[in-house]
Amino acid sequence: MLWLYNLGIQFYGIIVKIFSIFNPKAQFFIKGRLNIFEKIQNQLPSGRQRIWFHFASLGEFEQGRPLLEKVKSNYPLKEIIVTFFSPSGYEVQKNYALAAGVFYLPLDTRKNARAFIKAINPELAIFTKYEYWYHYFKTLHDLQIPLFIISGIFRPEQVFFKWYGSFNRKILKFVTYFFVQNEESIQLLKNIRIDQASLSGDTRFDRVAENASSPKENPLVKEFCGDAPVFIAGSTWPADERLLAKLAQDHPDWKFIIAPHEIDGAHIDQIRSSFLGAVTYTSNPSRHSDARVLIIDNIGLLSSLYQYGNIAYIGGGFGVGIHNTLEAAAFGIPIIFGPKYDKFQEAKDLIAIGAAISISSSAELKDAFSIFSKPALLSTSKTSAIPSATPIMGANNDAGAAAKKYVLSKTGSSAQIIHHIKRYLSDSHLR
Structure with a gap:
C-alpha cells in the first residue's frame, strides 16, 4: 500500500x-x-x-x-x-x-x-x-x-x-x-x-471563548449596523446565498452581513447581484448608511463580527459540511445552518439544547428565522450573559444564552493538554 x-x-x-x-x-x-x-x-x-x-x-x-x-x-x-x-x-x-x-x-x-x-x-x-x-x-x-x-x-x-x-x-x-x-x-x-x-x-472552545470575552471593535461595521437587528451569515457558499437573498428581501427591517467563504471578484459580484443595494466592506460602508446588506470582501474579520449579530447563519451545510459554529455561539446568538452537519459534534449539541436549527430549504430557513427573531429579552451587550429589562425585537435570547453557556461549559481543553505534554518538554526554558 x-x-x-x-x-x-x-x-x-x-x-x-x-x-x-x-x-x-x-x-x-x-x-x-x-x-x-x-x-x-x-x-x-x-x-x-x-x-x-x-x-x-x-x-x-x-x-x-x-x-x-x-x-x-x-x-x-x-x-x-x-x-x-x-x-x-x-x-x-x-x-x-x-x-x-x-x-x-x-x-x-x-x-x-x-x-x-x-x-x-x-x-x-x-x-x-x-x-x-x-x-x-x-x-x-x-x-x-x-x-x-x-x-x-x-x-x-x-x-x-x-x-x-x-x-x-x-x-x-x-x-x-x-x-x-x-x-x-x-x-x-x-x-x-x-x-x-x-x-x-x-481546543476551539478555549479560542472562541477568549475571542468573545475581548472582541476587536470594528467601527465601520458598527456604524453600518446602527440600531437595527442584524443577521450575520458567515463562511457562505452560493447555495447558502441563494436562500439568504430571499430572506433579506422579505425582511427590510433587518441588516444583513454576508461573509462568504470565497472572496474572489467573481463571487463578490455574484453576491452583489443577488442582494440588491449591497455594499462591500472595502468600499467603506459608513458612506452607505442607508444600505441594508454588507458584503465582507476580505478575510480575518468574521470571528469578531458576530458581536454585532442577533442571529447567525453558518455556511457550508449544502456542500461538504458546515463551517465554524462556535465563533457565533460564543457571542450568545442563535444559529442556523444547512443539512450537512453530522461530522460536527458541537452542531448536534447546539441543536439538542435549542440553540441552533438545521434547515434544508427556503421555507425551513423562513421558519427558523421566525423562531429566532421573536421579541425576547436581549443582553445589555451581545457579549454579556446578564439580561437587560428592556424587550427588544431581534433575537431569541433563550437560544442565545444556551449557546453561550454551552461554549463556556466546554472550555479548559488546552490546560488539560499542556499538563500532559509538559513531561515531554525539557524545562530549561520553563518560566
Missing part, C-alpha cells in the same frame, strides 16, 4: 501544478513551497530544538491556537514553528508573531519529511484534528520525537476502521498520544488497539 500512497502524493503534486496555471490558490500552494528548505535554513539558526505545530488550514490554526499560546507562555524561550498545508492558513498567518518561522508543509515524501524535520529540529510535534501523513509521522517516530494529535475526532465510517484500512491504521500507530473530542473516538481507537488517548474536548 505504501507504493500506492506515494503514487497518490506524486499525482496530487502534478494536479496542483496543472491547476496553478489558472487557479490562484493552487499558485500559492506551488510558489509557497519553492526553495522551502533554503528559506528554512536562512531563517532558522541551526542547533536549536523547537516545538512544531502543524495546521491543515486557518480553521485548524484557530482551533489549536489556545494551546500554542499556552505553550509559549509557559516556555517563552522555546521557539515555535508553525506549518500549514493550505494557502488559506499560511497567507493569513505567515507573519504570526509568536512563531520563529511559519512555512508551508512540503508534500509528504520520505525525502521531504526527513529534510524538513532535520531542518526545524523539533523537540515535539503537535497536529490539530486532521491530516495524517505517513512519512512525517514515521520519521518523527523513528527519531523518537513525540507526536500529539489534539482535538481529534473519529467516526466509524473512516478508513482507519475498515477491514481494508491496515495501512491507515499504521499511520495512527506512529502517534504518541491522542487528545480527542468524544468518547466514541476513544472507543474506536481502542477497537484498533490504540490506548494512548484521552477525552480532552475541543
